[in-house]
Amino acid sequence: MSRRASLLTILAVVLVALNLRGAIAAVPPVLEDLQAAVGLTTAQAALMTSLPVLLFALAAPLAARLGRRLGPGRAVLVGLALIGAGTLVRVVGGPLVLLLGTAVVGLGITVGNVLVPVVIKRDLPGHASRVTGFFTATLAVGAALTSALTVPVAQLLGWRAALALWVVLVPVAAVGWWRHVVRRERGPVAGPAPGAEHARYASQAPGPSHTPPPSARDDRFVWRLPIAWALAVALGCQSALYYSLTTWLPTILVDRAGVTHAVGGTAMALYQITAIPTALTIANVARLRPRQGWIGVLIGVAWTVLVAGLLLAPGAWPLWAVVGGLAQGAGFTYALTLIVLRGRDEHVVRALNAMGQLVGYTIGAAGPFAVGWLAQTTGGWTAPGLLLVGLAVALGASSLVAGRDVVVEPAPSRAT
Structure with a gap:
């Protein structure tokens, strides 16, 4: 791939990434207005953040399957369409429609979560780690934009307009992704002739021996690997910490500071x-x-500092917000980079990513619920804080295993 083509592919990755967190991050700043207007219970309000994360987990295998069927580039376009549709649908009705639209958004984001790293590994193998950093940095940019601007827009136009506004980013990303990724993607959209997929894949192999074709692969082999479980747990602890603080940080500051x-x-x-x-x-x-295990340990320490600061010196919240931002930016990039580094090829990365997101985001979805339940049950933030510190410790411990110098090889082809 030429330098110009590589840069345009990176641009397409960045445009898609802008759409993969904003729809979630836009909710917490207007959550109280939303509850009052729609009549959401506390549990339903928690679902506004937890439901997409739960779908990141449950729909990850479906996203991987969609990527195998359509190709990862075309599948990401489907994901963008779902994000756009869900963003608009969720603001036009009551609680049920709101949650339904949020679920559709979660499905769309899941496709991007699983398959954009696959495209990075496939199209930019020499720069996969660096581009993964661009990808996760842009996730933070999208979340920051929506967090900062949703409240001012809501004050001018109402919370429905503030949540729907971010749909404007979807067509921009779709056009860029189509032009610079999908049009170069090899192979038909569907229905290859018998043996065609094997021949097409073999023609891309760099030598006489090659990775088994996707049609003859069994991605379930990663579930037997300790390092895959360590990757999944590290991603899960990072996700639970991130989404718990994304959901409850404004409320903690209102209560404590x-x-x-x-x-x-x-x-x-x-x-x-x-x-x-x-x-x-x-x-x-x-x-x-x-x-790379030591990096995960340092990230766990930074999360612990954030939680301790919010509990012991909440008045210094700007400092703790910065420490938390540094921790969460490092944590997501670290988890995704480990998945890319541990996989021998794009198909192993897809398998590790699907498993990691199924397990990891199941843990992540439980985080905001558990924190909210503990806060309501105990009447304070000490017990939730201890839970978050426990997650930070588990992140460091699992990283020591996930960060070992091991490369996961492709599964052998199935007998035909």
């Missing part, structure tokens, strides 16, 4: 935007050494 909801939204934007430096740099740091 006595700030206004507008200031809580500002803290959320700071928490999101300061993820960019570490999201851009951690991937390159990880590539420098064969073992």
Whole structure:
């Protein structure tokens, strides 16, 4: 691939990434307005953040299957269409429609979560770690934009317009992705003739021996690998920490620091935007050494500092928001980079990513619920804080295994 084509592919990745967190991050700053207007219960309000994350887990295998059937590039276009449709649908009705639209958004984001790293590994193999950093940094940018601007837009136009506004990013991303990824994607959309898929795949192989064709692969082999489980747990702990703080940080600050909801939204934007430096740099740091477990330990320490700061010195919230932003930017990039580094080829990356997101985002979806339940049950934030510290410790421990210098080889082809 030429340098110009590589840069345009990176641009397409960035445009898609702008759509993969904003629809979730837009909700917490206006959650109280949304509850009052639609009549959501506390549990339903928690679902506004947890439901998409749960779908990241449950729909990850379906997203991987869609990628095998259509090709990852075309499948990501389907995901963008779902994000756009769900973003619009969820603001036109009551609680049921709101949750249904949120679920559709979650399905669309899942496709991007699973398959954009596959495209990065396939189309930019020499720069996969670096581009993964760009990808996760842009996730932070999208989340920061929506966190910072949703409240002002809601004050002018109402919460429905504030949540629907972000659909404008979808067609821009779809056009860029179509032009610079899909049009170069090899193979028909559907229905290859018998043996054609094998021949097409073999023609791409760099030598006499090659990875088994996708039609003869069994991705379930990764479920037997300890390192795959370590990757999944690390991603799960990181996700639970991120989505728990994304959901509850404004409320914690209102309760503990006595700030206004507008200031809580500002803290959320700071928490999101300061993820960019570490999201851009951690991937390159990880590539420098064969073992990366120590990075996960440091990320766990940073999460612990954030939680301790919110509990013990909430008035210094700008500092803790920055520490949390650095932790979450590093954590997501680190988890995705490990998946890319551990997989021998794009198909192993797809298998590891699907498993990692199924297990990881199941853990991640439980985080906001567990934190909210503990806060309501105990009447404070100490017990939720201890849970979050436990997740940070588990992140560091699982990283020591996931960061070992091991490359997962493709599964053998199935007998035909």
